[in-house]
Amino acid sequence: MDRKPQFLGLLLLIWLMFEGYVCQTTSTPSDDLCDCDCDYMDKIEYFNNASNSYVNKTKEELVLMLEKELEEVKNVLEVKKAEIPAVKARKISATDARPSAQNVGMIGVAFMVIVFGGIVVLDLLSLPQYIKSLKERCC
Incomplete structure (x- = not known):
C-alpha cells in the first residue's frame, strides 16, 4: 500500500511531462519527487495527499468520501431510455410491400x-x- 501514492504521483508527473511541463529538479536523484518551483508541483502534492487519504479506510467510509464523484459518474453513464434505438424502433411502423x-x-x-x-x-x-314521427308530434 505504501507504493500506491508514489506510483500515482509518478503517473501524474509523467502526464505533466507529456503535456509540455518539465519540472526543474534541484534535489538529489534519491528523492521520490523533485523539489521544484514549477506551477504544477502543488497539483502533484495534492494528488499524493489525496491518494493517502484513501488508505486504511473501510468500504463504507470510502463510499461516503466519494459519494459526490459517484453521483457524477452515474449521471454521465446514465442512458435515457427514450433515446435508445430499440425503443425508437418500436414506435415506427415498417412498410411491407x-x-x-x-x-x-x-x-x-x-x-x-x-x-x-x-x-x-x-x-x-x-x-x-x-322524420314522420317528429312531424306528427310538432303539428
Whole structure:
C-alpha cells in the first residue's frame, strides 16, 4: 500500500511531462519527487495527499468520501431510455410491400367498411320514419 501514492504521483508527473511541463529538479536523484518551483508541483502534492487519504479506510467510509464523484459518474453513464434505438424502433411502423400483406390489409379495410357502412345504411333506412314521427308530434 505504501507504493500506491508514489506510483500515482509518478503517473501524474509523467502526464505533466507529456503535456509540455518539465519540472526543474534541484534535489538529489534519491528523492521520490523533485523539489521544484514549477506551477504544477502543488497539483502533484495534492494528488499524493489525496491518494493517502484513501488508505486504511473501510468500504463504507470510502463510499461516503466519494459519494459526490459517484453521483457524477452515474449521471454521465446514465442512458435515457427514450433515446435508445430499440425503443425508437418500436414506435415506427415498417412498410411491407409483399402482395400477401397488401391483400390481408385490403380484406381488413373491406370488412370495416362493410360493418360500419351497414350500420349507417340501417340508420338511414329508419330516418324517414323518424322524420314522420317528429312531424306528427310538432303539428
